[in-house]
Amino acid sequence: MLILCLVFWLLGLGLQAACEPKMLRFARLPDLTLPPSVRWGRFIFPLLGLVIVFWSNPVVAIFVWAGTFSLAAVIVAIVWASLARVLESRR
Amino acid sequence: MQDNLRTRMGWLHAWVGFIAGLLLFCVFVTGSLSVFDTELTRWLQPEVPPQAPAFSPQVLDRTLPTVRELLQQGEKPFITLPSSRDPFVRVQHHDGYEFLTVPYNPQTGEQLQARDTAGGKFFYDLHYTLRTGLYGETLIAAAGLALLVTVGSGIIIHLRGLISDLLLVRPFAARLRAWLDVHILASVPFIPFVIMMAYTGTFIRTRTLFPPVSYISSIQNFVSPHRATEAEPPETKRDIPIGPSLPPLLDVAEKTLGKGQTGFILFLPNSVLFSRTDMSGPLLTREHVDFSPVDGHFLRHVLLSTPVTQTQQLMEGIHYARWTGTGLRWLYFLSGAMGAIMFASGAIIFLMKRRKVSGKRVMFRVAEGLTIGCIPGFLLATLAFFWANRLLPTSLPARHLAEVHCFFAAWCLSSTAGMLWSLLHRALPGWKIQLSALAFLGVLLTPLDFLTRPGASMLHAPTVFAATDICALLLGLASLQMVRRLRC
Amino acid sequence: MLRGLLALGLAWTCAHLITVGSPQWGPGARHDSVVFGQMIAIAAFPVLLLIAFGTQKPLHGALIAGTACILAALGLLFHA
Numbered sequence: 291m292l293i294l295c296l297v298f299w300l301l302g303l304g305l306q307a308a309c310e311p312k313m314l315r316f317a318r319l320p321d322l323t324l325p326p327s328v329r330w331g332r333f334i335f336p337l338l339g340l341v342i343v344f345w346s347n348p349v350v351a352i353f354v355w356a357g358t359f360s361l362a363a364v365i366v367a368i369v370w371a372s373l374a375r376v377l378e379s380r381r
Numbered sequence: 382m383q384d385n386l387r388t389r390m391g392w393l394h395a396w397v398g399f400i401a402g403l404l405l406f407c408v409f410v411t412g413s414l415s416v417f418d419t420e421l422t423r424w425l426q427p428e429v430p431p432q433a434p435a436f437s438p439q440v441l442d443r444t445l446p447t448v449r450e451l452l453q454q455g456e457k458p459f460i461t462l463p464s465s466r467d468p469f470v471r472v473q474h475h476d477g478y479e480f481l482t483v484p485y486n487p488q489t490g491e492q493l494q495a496r497d498t499a500g501g502k503f504f505y506d507l508h509y510t511l512r513t514g515l516y517g518e519t520l521i522a523a524a525g526l527a528l529l530v531t532v533g534s535g536i537i538i539h540l541r542g543l544i545s546d547l548l549l550v551r552p553f554a555a556r557l558r559a560w561l562d563v564h565i566l567a568s569v570p571f572i573p574f575v576i577m578m579a580y581t582g583t584f585i586r587t588r589t590l591f592p593p594v595s596y597i598s599s600i601q602n603f604v605s606p607h608r609a610t611e612a613e614p615p616e617t618k619r620d621i622p623i624g625p626s627l628p629p630l631l632d633v634a635e636k637t638l639g640k641g642q643t644g645f646i647l648f649l650p651n652s653v654l655f656s657r658t659d660m661s662g663p664l665l666t667r668e669h670v671d672f673s674p675v676d677g678h679f680l681r682h683v684l685l686s687t688p689v690t691q692t693q694q695l696m697e698g699i700h701y702a703r704w705t706g707t708g709l710r711w712l713y714f715l716s717g718a719m720g721a722i723m724f725a726s727g728a729i730i731f732l733m734k735r736r737k738v739s740g741k742r743v744m745f746r747v748a749e750g751l752t753i754g755c756i757p758g759f760l761l762a763t764l765a766f767f768w769a770n771r772l773l774p775t776s777l778p779a780r781h782l783a784e785v786h787c788f789f790a791a792w793c794l795s796s797t798a799g800m801l802w803s804l805l806h807r808a809l810p811g812w813k814i815q816l817s818a819l820a821f822l823g824v825l826l827t828p829l830d831f832l833t834r835p836g837a838s839m840l841h842a843p844t845v846f847a848a849t850d851i852c853a854l855l856l857g858l859a860s861l862q863m864v865r866r867l868r869c
Numbered sequence: 870m871l872r873g874l875l876a877l878g879l880a881w882t883c884a885h886l887i888t889v890g891s892p893q894w895g896p897g898a899r900h901d902s903v904v905f906g907q908m909i910a911i912a913a914f915p916v917l918l919l920i921a922f923g924t925q926k927p928l929h930g931a932l933i934a935g936t937a938c939i940l941a942a943l944g945l946l947f948h949a
Contacts, residue, residue: 292708292709303547307548310544310545313548313549349663350709353699353709354709356574357713360570360574360716361715363548364566371550390919393919526914526915529914530915533915534919580911584907587888587907591885591910593907595889596885687898689898689905690901690904693904693908696908
């Protein structure tokens, strides 16, 4: 349940990074104009994660949801920084 | 400089954050370790095997001689029942600082010959008192308030870039930029956790800062009991009744608390309390069923259930996190560790920003010396505690105190060295030496564990031993990387 | 610096007055009212400090925090 919620947050935050011009500039990626249906994933994935943790165990749901958000943010940020470094070294 | 809300909040954030942050770094490190206090006690007593047979309630009576001995010494012993976190029966008592424990086989009741250790509870005590009792509690509660102010001002400063900079970390940018990114990454995603822990933690110790009576009366209350105890004659050895058999009482208690819901049995002079386990839910109710210590007849059932009390229990439960499963416990640990990184990076940024202008000033040198002592120095002392646990002879009298002395000796040494290096304008070698020592102790903790643990094997299931060793290894490698980057 | 100390003093006074007055909020449930008062005091302290320190004009911040102190002091007269 925790892992699944983490995966949903990773997807949501990954999309958020891909939609954020500042993040794209940092990684020197071209402007990815994602279709609106994909952009909505930024909000839908976290909500799906919340539904799953509530369905699994409502007592711990909020704590797991908030905790996995923090962890996912760190993972996405580190992966994005590594990606930017790799792309920079290739140029 | 332009005087606006951001600059005012920036000033408040920097100064309050730096002054309280050095102390809060220690609080967050010990808090993160306290999440696994029970597991750490198992690492610190390697004679106790990782697995244990199933619990038989009959063994409780076999612990009674130890309980009686402790009662005669005027202690308030308690027996903790096996749980998913610790499968052994333990007789514990508080020595004024730590909970000292004696483990028993949960099926046979045989006492396990484990070394005397301050255990994981050492970090718990350090977390909220700094081992200085009420003074430490007051100081830490004040630091908790400072943390709330720092977080509030930090949110105001960073409000504009809260979303856009959330995932932005540039480790290979200019140093100040890289540290700022690390600081933001370690703080913004963890704001809910930090606010929750700062608020609940300060609330738990509010009485030390905001007593419900005037300060004059509370100082009088604090001073007068000491006078009374000074006049009291030394306590004579009390006559302790043989006491009732515990398994039937456990049965009765579980009819009220629920099957498997008894966490510990506390022995007081006038009653035996069967208390609900802290693992039963987010509310730390401490509901208990009391029996007579003479003949075991039922005395009372205590449960406070007003809405305000339940809110208080919820806040305590959230802060102590004893009800959580392994996954959530790791999230608490990681969030606490990131909190510590937030304070460490904040302190480094504070120094970096002022180095050019004030680098030669004595106060700056003192501030940097304190930072070296509080950040790598404190981590060094923490690892020294683990090393002392394994290297001190097991037959040493008052061994648990020797471990604690090793911790404070290491901390004192590293703080003094850091301060001296800094005052001599050699802060960089000071950082490098401390971080190198930290890397050495962290990386070599795993070999030390294998060499000093009876029955250690490379191919065992993930246990508290493996987890502790890996965490120390990661800390060591991170320190090594920092030493490497400092050379650049 | 001076403004910071003033903000600290006002926020601390307000939080202290809340906890000192809280036992009188519920004469039949002193424990509960004290706990409730402490919950409010801990939340009020940082908010008041930030307001007292953060306003454009120092007097405005002091006035807001001072008013909160007066309200908290009125709580001393309050009997549930």
